[in-house]
Amino acid sequence: EKSWVRIVTGQTPTNIAVIKYWGKRDENLILPINDSISVTLDPNHLCTTTTVAVSPAFDKDRMWLNGKEISLAGDRFQNCLREIRKRATDVEEEEKGIKIAKKDWENLHVHIASYNNFPTAAGLASSAAGLACLVFSLARLMNVKEDQGQLSAIARQGSGSACRSLYGGFVKWIMGKSEDGSDSFAVQVTDEKHWDDLVILIAVVSSQQKETSSTSGMRESVETSLLLKHRAQEIVPKRILQMEEAIKNKDFPSFARLTCADSNQFHATCLDTTPPIFYMNDTSHKIISIVEKWNRAETTPQVAYTFDAGPNAVLIARDRKAATQLLQRMLYYFPPGADADLNSFVVGDKSILQ
Ligand code: PMV
Structure with missing residues (x-):
């Protein structure tokens, strides 16, 4: 079989909460005990760049963070990967001879390379940019048709604050009331042009x-x-x-x-x-x-x-x-x-x- 690689790169800025999220009512689904509001930063300064690739030659899912391989075994990565895979659709790149049917995604593995241009885990919300970028890039790779709000609910399951990084400007994470988390997602309050004096x-x-x-x-x-x-x-x-x-x-x-x-x-x-x-x-x-x-x-x-x-x-x-x-x-x-x-x-x- 002829081998091929499909590659997608995404870039996601971090966000900083001005009304903080602190405390979960459900740890597995990452459902918060209050709403929060954040501002998304300029991607040139504090962002994650993630390249995701899929190929029949890959024998397992693998991830590198800042050039070092890390484990994808944790629930958070697995939940995001599973939710995105579930929503994968057909992909066709004729010039490269790539044709992936919806059902093929179950058996295909991905390689993920992610870079932060700022210190990881030092209170600069690196997980927010990282998980948002992972979900955003995988969704593109797998031709997921869901809108930003639905993607934000998936990113939320990787890291709570990540759901707010899928929009620019000021963003609110609505805590939601449901047990399954379907109503716990991010919405834009105002876009990035609204208050550009700051x-x-x-x-x-x-x-x-x-x-x-x-x-x-x-x-x-x-x-x-x-x-x-x-x-x-x-x-x-x-x-x-x-x-x-x-x-x-x-x-x-x-x-x-x-x-x-x-x-x-x-x-x-x-x-x-x-x-x-x-x-x-x-x-x-x-x-x-x-x-x-x-x-x-x-x-x-x-x-x-x-x-x-x-x-x-x-x-x-x-x-x-x-x-x-x-x-x-x-x-x-x-x-x-x-x-x-x-x-x-x-x-x-x-x-x-x-
Ligand atoms: O999403 P986490 O687990 O990185 O938690 C973020 C918590 C704070 O950054 C302190 C507050 C917030 O709303 O971002």
Whole structure:
């Protein structure tokens, strides 16, 4: 039999939550205990590029991350692969002599090569970009006809936050009510052109892998934190509505207030967990103080901060002028040098999936 290879490459940016997802009600299907909202970054700065290939010559599914082979045995990869394979359709590439019928996909294996252009597992939501990109690229490879919303529900089963990376701009992950997760998917709130004054700057405090994975951190918080329960039931539903309003109206003062408060409450629930989880460090706390003092000294807030499950600061400036001032302040308080507290900055504008 004549051998062939069909190859598809996809690129997916990471996303940063401004109303955080923390806590699952179903660990296997990855169903959250509250809605969340994020902003998708510019793919030029923080993204995953994934090339997927299929060939009758491949004898098993294999994956490489940043050039190193990793196991695909975990449930999350398997769930995504299974859900995409189920929806595969006929593919024909005449000039290459490729003809794959729907039923052939069951017996064909894929090779996956994925690269992050930013530190993996350091609180820069690498799993979000990675799993979203995997699902997006495999769906293209297998000619899956599902829309972005349905693909987001599949990506969700790889990593919760991944479902929000299938859209650009501001994105909401609706928690859903069903037991099977069919109504737990992402929708776009506003597209990437809507609020293009915003400039996002990431202060890389540490590119080390985090100590507590988000999976075990969430599990411990759900099991032990009363604050998390209160947050999910009483606080987040109202905040989601206010955040959607702030985004639609480009109301930066409200946006900044909600973003900072939600980040701080998420880290408070981590502290309220037994044993307590610390994702931020002294440098993170110093950044919060600097931004808080600056915002208070101005007539209106200039910058919002938010931290995920790691010490790196995501700083969202209201415009380019504020971003320039922010960078100047950061370089003043954290002078670059041999044992600097801050390693580097990554600048990203919000943008669209390519
Ligand atoms: O999807 P995960 O398991 O990487 O969890 C992400 C959790 C946070 O980044 C802390 C919050 C969020 O909504 O992205």
